[in-house]
Amino acid sequence: MLLLLLSAPARATARGSAEDPAAAPRAATTVLRGRASWYGAYFQGRKTTSGERFNRFQYTCAHKTLPFGTRLRVTNVKNGKSVVVRVTDRGPFRRERIIDLSEIAARPLGITECGAATVVAEIVAANTPLGPATTPENLAALYAADPHPDAAFTTYSVPAAASPAAPTPAPALLAAAGAPTAGVVAAAETTHCPAGFLIQAGSFIDAANARAVQARIQSLLPNVQVEVSQELLDGRQRSRVFVGNFGERLEAEAVRRQLRVWGIGGLVREVASR
Structure with a gap:
């Protein structure tokens, strides 16, 4: 029967009259x-x-x-x-x-x-x-x-x-x-499952800023795919930096945390299956 296991019992206090x-x-x-x-x-x-x-x-x-x-x-x-x-x-x-x-x-x-x-x-x-x-x-x-x-x-x-x-x-x-x-x-x-997961590492009005972030991530993670996607949002052109594709969210989250250590923010997005 599987139940929650407990660690070693608590030791008594110095006086031995109550649990610490x-x-x-x-x-x-x-x-x-x-x-x-x-x-x-x-x-x-x-x-x-x-x-x-x-x-x-x-x-x-x-x-x-x-x-x-x-x-x-x-x-x-x-x-x-x-x-x-x-x-x-x-x-x-x-x-x-x-x-x-x-x-x-x-x-x-x-x-x-x-x-x-x-x-x-x-x-x-x-x-x-x-x-x-x-x-x-x-x-x-x-x-x-x-x-x-x-x-x-x-x-x-x-x-x-x-x-x-x-x-x-x-x-x-x-x-x-x-x-x-x-x-x-x-x-x-x-x-039928999600095709994978991406990290969105930034969204920029200035495409040059997006390319700079892309270059930095590529220098830090040379074996990971990094792309800049051009999208029209609220009538304005935006450049988004995407890192991945990753097969599992755990992989994407691990890379996202590493990017955060390097001062690069991001969020994980699910890639819908087609």
């Missing part, structure tokens, strides 16, 4: 990484394994082993969108899938269009509101902490650091599947 708040136990995060799919109208009204009737308009999901009622924040690692759901059913029983989302829960993540997607799911508190949620600020770190990234799916615990100055302990592998087989990503995903 500064030494209170910090919860680790239990993370599931793998493929998510969805189910909808065909199962509407049917009884789930928990005894509840399935409702595709409620934020629920199916998982093979997690206790009923467990809440998960599920994030599509490709587009960074998140939703909180509650476990009410068992499944998915298709190979190499870790979770089946109800239709309404899958929509914000773009999974109804894609068919399936790679997600990171964190076990969250029982009082966490259900529905669309903010993307975890440490999404990249959670994804990178996977101790067995070549496995079809994994479950692992990411401990919290004892203090901001202390190094974060290594993640602990709780479960893993074998290496994924070829063709796990359905053809529908490459057809």
Whole structure:
């Protein structure tokens, strides 16, 4: 049974009569990484394994082993969108899938269009509101902490650091599947999912300023595509600097953060599929 893991117990105060708040136990995060799919109208009204009737308009999901009622924040690692759901059913029983989302829960993540997607799911508190949620600020770190990234799916615990100055302990592998087989990503995903992500690194009235930013980024990131796009906005010509294309939002966000370190602002934009 997967539950939130706790770090070492808090130490007593010098007098031993009360707990030291500064030494209170910090919860680790239990993370599931793998493929998510969805189910909808065909199962509407049917009884789930928990005894509840399935409702595709409620934020629920199916998982093979997690206790009923467990809440998960599920994030599509490709587009960074998140939703909180509650476990009410068992499944998915298709190979190499870790979770089946109800239709309404899958929509914000773009999974109804894609068919399936790679997600990171964190076990969250029982009082966490259900529905669309903010993307975890440490999404990249959670994804990178996977101790067995070549496995079809994994479950692992990411401990919290004892203090901001202390190094974060290594993640602990709780479960893993074998290496994924070829063709796990359905053809529908490459057809209907976003084509990629760009970083807009500036919008300028003066095209010379845009070309200067383009040249600077090219000097800093010689292996990354940087283009200037001319667009007419509110009757005025503007030059926008775009960096990328990136296959996943995580890649684009990592480059955006690096540009910010160099004093270049930017925002990530999704490239719509055609």
